[in-house]
Amino acid sequence: MRSKAQFMTHPIHPMLIAFPMAFLFAAPAFDIAGVVMDWPRAWTTGAYLSIAAVVTGLIAGVPGFIDYLYVIPPNSSAKQRALQHMVVNVTALVLVAIGWAFRDWSSLKPQVVAIILEVLGLCIVTYGGFLGGTLVYRNQIGVDHRYANAGKWRELEIEGRPGEAVAIDGANELQAGQMMLIRVGNKDRRLVLARTGEGYAAFDDHCTHKGGSLAGGILTGCTVTCPWHGSQFCVKNGSVQAGPAEKPIGIYRLEESGGQVLLTLPS
Template identity: 50%
Template sequence: VYTVPPGSSGKKRATKHGALNITALALFGGAWTLRGADWSPSPPSIALELIGAVILAYSGWLGGTLVTRNLIGVDHRYAEAGKWQESSFAGKAGEPLVVAHTDDLAADQMKLLHVNGHRIVLARKADEFIAFDDACTHRGGSLAGGVIIDGTVQCLWHGSQFDGATGAVRCGPARKVIGAYEVKLTTKGDVLLVSPPG
């Protein structure tokens, strides 16, 4: 469900890819029903099969683009990034929310949080935690699927880099900052998102 980030260029491509696959399947099904009793192809069934093959080829190209350009379905995380982590939370907007424990992440590891319908990345930078919006401001790529080193997160779609603590752009092509959120640690080792969005 969360593989393709909402509002991204990849979302439109993935939707078109799925719709074209279903269309090709329907055309092949229609061609199958038009075959004669001896299963010999008729001109209408051949026409539907040719149209279906062209649509399937284009849809395959879109699928390949999703993998190579948008890195959808590719485990591209480097060795120390740890396993993919994702959690959902609901709470009152503006009220502190426990979203993790200090043992959940090692340095330079990230976790995708779904907080009240918003996608937020929690990351560990040495002994502190930072939180920022998941969507890259260039084309909407998921930053949780990117790489973070010493607090700088890089989107793998086009290489934009952001300061995870402030949201500032460190390297383009992105030009707009990402949202950053205040994070605090409790004496019990809980990680608090101080003012979650509503």
């Protein structure tokens, strides 16, 4: 699904992570070279690079955290993976920061412990990159992969009490075959409004296999296909039409009245 922290539709997080990755690699390289060759300029450079690594890592983490909160489907395998990704990367930065305590403050020469912590941080952040790659290439987080004629990405936040019928702004702008993501009050509750050739349908955004976002899937006729592993569901009754999902998705009541589409909010 599309990133929330974006610049001209490009996710910002992957644009920024190149900086801490480069600094995390270069800092121990300069420190090791400086100590081995007794070259103060090299370890001084290593000291500044380690500071740059931590600062740019924290900056790069901000858009990633926004996407963690607002883009990654709740209660999904990707949410767990993203949490691991965050913990692993923060751990790497903390280790590098702890390494600053093991430098001579006047010459900036690192002790062996500082270099070990930097190398450890580099190894750990590499694993964090593996997790981040899985989030993009497998879970398609931040990937705008809409199919032909899907229209522009649409999201709406609505409020209301359970059982209340709420008008969905912009529902009439949907063409047959298009969908809209609806966040209900608590941002963890996400539904999809779909327009099919047979009318509107509302259903859970949560694929019952591993929690893929169905709003980012493909709507063909009355069937929605999950973008993660291809499960298919009937949007009219929620039934599974193709696995690996085994359980149906929740569907919600809609009415059309006075030219508006009214959604009855779930409990």
